[in-house]
Amino acid sequence: MNLQHKVLLSLFWFLPFLVNGQSTSKAESLRKVLQPYFVPVSHDYEELNTNKSKIDLGRRLFYDERLSNKKSVSCNSCHDLKKYGTNGSYFIGSKGKGNSSRDVPSLYNLGSLDMFNADGALTSLNDKLKQAFTDSNEMNVQNINQILKQLENDAKYQSLFKAAYPNHSKSISFEQVIEALEAFIIGLKTPAPIDSFLKGDDTALTSEQVEGGHVFNSKSCYSCHTGSNFGGQMIQKLGIAEKWPNQKDLGYYHVKKLSAYKMFFRVAPLRNVEKTAPYFHDGSSDDLGSAIKLMGRHERGMEISEADISKIIQFLNSLTGEIPTGYIINPFN
Numbered sequence: 001m002n003l004q005h006k007v008l009l010s011l012f013w014f015l016p017f018l019v020n021g022q023s024t025s026k027a028e029s030l031r032k033v034l035q036p037y038f039v040p041v042s043h044d045y046e047e048l049n050t051n052k053s054k055i056d057l058g059r060r061l062f063y064d065e066r067l068s069n070k071k072s073v074s075c076n077s078c079h080d081l082k083k084y085g086t087n088g089s090y091f092i093g094s095k096g097k098g099n100s101s102r103d104v105p106s107l108y109n110l111g112s113l114d115m116f117n118a119d120g121a122l123t124s125l126n127d128k129l130k131q132a133f134t135d136s137n138e139m140n141v142q143n144i145n146q147i148l149k150q151l152e153n154d155a156k157y158q159s160l161f162k163a164a165y166p167n168h169s170k171s172i173s174f175e176q177v178i179e180a181l182e183a184f185i186i187g188l189k190t191p192a193p194i195d196s197f198l199k200g201d202d203t204a205l206t207s208e209q210v211e212g213g214h215v216f217n218s219k220s221c222y223s224c225h226t227g228s229n230f231g232g233q234m235i236q237k238l239g240i241a242e243k244w245p246n247q248k249d250l251g252y253y254h255v256k257k258l259s260a261y262k263m264f265f266r267v268a269p270l271r272n273v274e275k276t277a278p279y280f281h282d283g284s285s286d287d288l289g290s291a292i293k294l295m296g297r298h299e300r301g302m303e304i305s306e307a308d309i310s311k312i313i314q315f316l317n318s319l320t321g322e323i324p325t326g327y328i329i330n331p332f333n
């Protein structure tokens with residue numbers, strides 16, 4: 001090998017190192033920003049095993065149409081688990097009040113959320129699940145005891161309850177129903193590239209996604225959309241910088257009746273956001289690009305450039321995980 005070749009070779013060896021070295025530090029600095037508020041999502045196989053009989057019971061309840069008022073809808077009718085737990089449409093409720101119509105939220109990765117519903121009115125999953133039965137926008141059940149009686153007279157449910165609750169005799173309580181549903185729902189997880197990335201794998205995100213993560217942070221999106229779900233930890237005023245066009249649903253105000261809370265909504269969790277259009281409590285945005293544009297305008301008082309919007313989209317796509325197809329098999333099929 002002559003000298004020229006040697007120089008060339010060493011350059012080839014050095015070049016990728018340079019490129020890599022540069023992107024590693026960008027990756028590392030993004031990790032430093034995100035990590036303090038972040039617990040990676042992963043499947044907890046031990047818990048899935050220990051809780052198996054409760055989860056099996058919860059899964060059947062989730063898909064059972066007989067639990068609704070008119071025996072016409074199951075949880076899955078609106079929270080379609082094959083579609084990331086939403087039905088892809090804005091839900092028009094029946095109450096005719098301010099909060100009667102809201103977009104259907106995803107049911108994946110709820111285990112680490114601090115608040116539930118678009119207004120963040122409920123702070124425990126257990127309370128939320130009870131409300132899902134009684135709310136006229138969800139299961140609209142008038143008489144829980146009637147539903148429980150129905151389950152008691154079903155041989156399949158009797159054996160599932162017996163397996164989940166060894167001391168079970170015949171009667172079934174609402175609390176047990178909720179507990180089983182909760183066990184099933186907590187197991188609905190979608191680990192995503194962002195989780196591998198934050199556990200230290202630089203290759204989990206493309207360099208565009210890392211770049212997008214920095215834009216997401218530099219536009220202060222992360223100040224509200226924080227934590228493991230990039231949201232779901234606080235309520236904030238929607239329209240803090242510029243008034244939100246749709247003022248029909250006033251959010252947390254309907255809960256507390258204090259004018260200071262007008263238009264306060266839960267900061268929406270962003271996992272799988274790529275797959276869960278439409279966006280916002282009022283379903284007012286059909287695509288992610290325009291949702292980000294609206295956020296810039298109404299939450300930050302800035303117009304975000306198209307180039308930055310596509311970078312942010314790239315980053316948000318790294319929060320998309322895989323649907324656990326084996327876990328969500330409909331037992332009625």
Ligand code: HEC
Nearest residue numbers: 073074075078091102103104105116117118132137138139
């Ligand atoms: C007819 C449609 C419909 C049905 C059926 C339905 N839901 Fe919902 N669900 C919604 C809507 C709409 C919301 C949002 C309510 C809000 O923001 O105030 C919601 C919210 C939720 C949430 C809160 C999620 C979050 O991120 O805050 C959970 C959990 C939930 N539902 C579970 C269930 C379960 C379990 C069932 C079955 C027992 C069920 N739902 C049945 C429409 C439905």
Ligand code: HEC
Nearest residue numbers: 219221224236265266267268279280281291292295296299
């Ligand atoms: C001041 C707090 C705040 C800031 C800053 C903020 N957001 Fe939001 N974001 C919210 C709230 C509150 C909601 C829920 C609004 C609703 O339900 O109508 C939301 C909803 C969203 C949604 C819709 C998610 C869904 O499933 O409906 C997206 C996407 C989003 N934000 C992205 C961003 C991006 C990107 C930025 C940075 C440019 C950003 N947000 C900055 C508070 C904020």
